[in-house]
Amino acid sequence: MGRSAAGKKVVGVGLAVLDHLLLWQDMKAPVLANRVLQYDVQGGGMVGTAMVAVARLGGKAEYWGAVGADWMGQMILQGLRREKVDVRQVKRVPGGRGPMVVVCVDRPTGQRHFLHFTGPPEPAEPIGSPDSLKTAGCLLVDGTFHESALAAARAAKRLGVPVVGDVGGIGEQTKSLLAHVDYAILSEGCAQRLGAGTDYRAACETVRSLGPEHVVITLGERGLVYLEADRLAEMEAFPVEVVDTTGAGDTFHGAFCCGLVEGLPLGRNLAFASAAAAMKCRQLGGRAGIPTRDQVLRFLNERGVDWA
DSSP states (O other): OOOOTTOOEEEEESOOEEEEEEEESOTTSOGGGOOEEEEEEEEEOHHHHHHHHHHHTTOOEEEEOEEESSHHHHHHHHHHHHTTOBOTTOEEETTOOOOEEEEEEETTTOOEEEEESSOOOOOSSOOSOGGGGGGEEEEEEOSSSHHHHHHHHHHHHHHTOOEEEEESOOOHHHHHHHTTOSEEEEEHHHHIIIIITTOHHHHHHHHHTTSOSEEEEEOGGGOEEEEETTEEEEEOOOOOOOSOOTTHHHHHHHHHHHHHHTTOOHHHHHHHHHHHHHHHTTSSSSSTTOOOHHHHHHHHHHTTOOOO
């Protein structure tokens, strides 16, 4: 897989948080009979983690978002800078905190519980600069900072920069954003809330009617389905020994954006993103397990996927 000759960056507008991660022995056991097997503090958040994945995979990543002017916000920015993510467009919000999330993971089942300590702080001014998108090869939005994400998506469309949407739900704000999205990626739960049940073609066509030409529905350990032109295709997940799925979707989105910048065909790109997401699940936390490009390519080659 070759790199983009232009070396264009991926810009992400959305959430970055500080995750406190606890791997529990058994969350159903009484508190006094339980214990935490592993604890860690890592950066998290949908777009924040996706930008880390872009950087780990060898791409250029620029994060647009807002964090508090406190120690948690400082740790979020330090984590992104450490991964060589450009954070010059980030707003520090006076009086804002974090945001911070406590993630409890059940070791026997892998089930996760999220405890939100603070929500994303709202900046007084729009986030990001449309001029920065002139050197972008892809824009990722998760809708957290809606007005800023919408302005960025509109600017990207005018510039011919493809827009990828991390779709968590289909409300009125999301619909206005989807009108400017080229690739919509949503979870199975989000697809089912559209009222189509397990009729994934119907769900994809519903989302496509809102604007995106390409629609991908991720199905966790069962893989994914995607609508390309009039063809609904399936792709199996890569089996791995799962410790924690936190950040798997975010890693998928970041890897997908990398492949998009590099011009990979849709099916090939989805396989690359799926491999990166599967590999992440082998460690606790959203970022610790994100692989490098060479690790992903080796993983694919070992499973008979030819990337020569």
